[in-house]
Amino acid sequence: MYKAEELYEGFKYPDEYLELIALGIKELEVWRILSPEESENTLIGMSSRYSGCGYVPFAKCRSTDDVACYRVGHGSRVLIVHDWASRGWEKREEYEDIWAWIHYVVDELKDEVKGEIAYRAKDK
Numbered sequence: 001m002y003k004a005e006e007l008y009e010g011f012k013y014p015d016e017y018l019e020l021i022a023l024g025i026k027e028l029e030v031w032r033i034l035s036p037e038e039s040e041n042t043l044i045g046m047s048s049r050y051s052g053c054g055y056v057p058f059a060k061c062r063s064t065d066d067v068a069c070y071r072v073g074h075g076s077r078v079l080i081v082h083d084w085a086s087r088g089w090e091k092r093e094e095y096e097d098i099w100a101w102i103h104y105v106v107d108e109l110k111d112e113v114k115g116e117i118a119y120r121a122k123d124k
Contacts (some may be wrong), residue, residue: 004043004056004070011056014018014076016098028102029109030090031059031068042067050090055081066092 005011026033034042034057042057046067056073061067063081070076078101079095096100 004039008054008056008072009041009074011070013056013058014070016076017058017070020098028059028105029114030063030112031061031105033059046081050081050087051082055079057081097122 004013016099021033030049038060039057042060046053046055046057046069055067055069056072057067057069059068065085067081067083069081071079076097078095078098079091080101081090082092083090093104095104100115
């Protein structure tokens with residue numbers, strides 16, 4: 001976990017996120033929790049692409065450029081940002097907290113598994 005408070009004065013990771021990290025949860029199939037180094041590199045890159053937005057990334061989608069972020073001054077809300085999109089077009093989704101985001105991730109995984117089952121059934 002990157003020390004985002006070093007870049008954004010007053011930022012504090014929500015307790016729910018710290019609980020996830022303490023449990024050792026790092027992989028959510030399609031999404032993965034960023035390592036401290038990845039988090040730092042992504043944060044620095046996003047802060048230059050989206051200056052003044054205060055995105056603090058913590059997870060990345062394996063199949064797209066989507067990044068799950070907190071945002072300075074927005075508490076525990078989770079935003080899905082399509083990194084590398086033009087400024088103003090990057091925000092894709094927003095969730096109340098990390099648990100709502102995890103619900104979305106599980107639903108996304110469920111849809112992916114159902115699609116894979118249907119694809120395999122078609123080939124039989």
